[in-house]
Amino acid sequence: MKNSLTKKIVAAPYLLWAAIFIIVPLIFVVYYSLVDANGSFSLDSIRSIGKYSDIMLNSIWLGFVATIISLLIAYPLAYIMARTTKNMQRTMMMLVMLPMWMNLLIRTYSLMILLQDTGIINSLLGAIHLPGANHLQFHMINTRGAVILGMVYNYIPYMILPLYSIMAKIDYGLIEAAQDLGASKLQVLRKIILPLSLPGIASGFTMVFVPSVSTFYISKKLGGSTFSLIGDIIEMQFKSANNYNLGAALSLILMVLILICMAIMNRFTGDDDDGGVLI
């Protein structure tokens, strides 16, 4: 058919674009990680990755913890949202999305201001003079906890939205039916809501985990100089150390690790052909 031929041709510019600007750059990542600074083949960069394995594992661990915390906080909220009136749902959606549109750098910086030793939380705590305790102060900035908090704070909307959109679709009749048949609240959650919301969990997990593991700004601001994540090391190679080869090798490993994590995740939730829930 002539028509379908022209239809196929309209995709040509995109296919060309995708080949040059998606595929070729990835080939470059592989290429740079296999050569040295002079362009001759060398495995030095790949070999020196071993030095960074602790940082790598640490990044994945922190990202994982932040993702689980986000899930635990977001899950009840998404459920509550899905069960309210239409107007309330709309307002809540807006409230959840609004911070996402603020610049991440500014939000993280304000969070830093809040957590500082001389920051607002500590000044407020200092103002409360408890008898006995001489000065109520918490050291929060430059700790692992602060970095995790930053990740949760910045990325939790990406968990709430897919969870909400999948829970809004759950037929409430199913829940009522289960209750009528004598299921306890926990049973309803375990046997109905949880299985039906699995695709939402999977896409929320991806959307929080990937940026958390690869972040470099949050760890820099909230973790201080004592603290590096894999993203920081990669950024350093490209912006100050000028070791593109090592940076490329680290990125390659990061990419592979994330792919493995995603594959494990998909095992648990079952393959989703639609590519998850897109907001």
Add this chain to the structure above:
Amino acid sequence: MKTKLSPLSKLYIVLIMFFLYAPILVMILFSFNASVSTSVFQGFSSRWYVSLIHDEGTIRSVTNTLILAVCSSLIATVMGTAAAVGINAMRNKFIKKTTMNVTNIPMMNPEIVTGISMMLLFVFVGSLVGKEDVLGFTTMLIAHITFNLPYVILSVLPKLRQMDPNLPEAAMDLGCTPLQAFFKVTLPSISTGITTGLMMSFTLSLDDFVISYFTQGPSFETLPIRIFSMTKKRVTPDMYALSTIIFFAILFLLILLNVSQVRGEKRLRNKLNRGGAA
């Protein structure tokens, strides 16, 4: 079935909203601070808003950001819509699946990897043609178009699938050329998907920092890049003032969008009721 909220649920919502908005409230508060401090409030003043208006560098970076977002989202929307039409028409399962997988790459990959992979390409091409400073507006535009494209394609494709494929054919039977059939029949039925794609790419482009950071050059500075270089030292409250303005602008737009949505739904409902009664 849609029940009123229990007090416990209400408390939970309030707590989470407090968590989400506390840093933003801090930002708004300190944008009115009389002193340069971003941690001790020393009286109310609007001086940072005044100094913002006179800060040429920041104003230029805002304009740059808008130019980049408009250009990249428009190009991505046109190319992405065409791509979605083409992908939808593909009969070969393997080619179609491969294309979709490639399309998903920029969405699945960590931003930092997308950023550095493009940077490596640009720097390599730059060294081939002997240009040291390849990074600039063009490279950023290419990068932004690339990460916008999947969002456009993925919001247009479902609309194309929902559309009755016989409709454009009927139009052509009635004498339309394929092009006319596309513009008169296909385009109106996928327009909501196109608008969603356009809006998403516009906002993504406005807000992007990581990919811009690796593909930018000193000749073209966007707002997120500027904020980054400022947060390296100490942020002065004029950045807070700017963010506060952005916050309220977005709030206003979202409320407008919501109101128009509610109105549209009401109108539709009225129409349906009347139709039912007739």
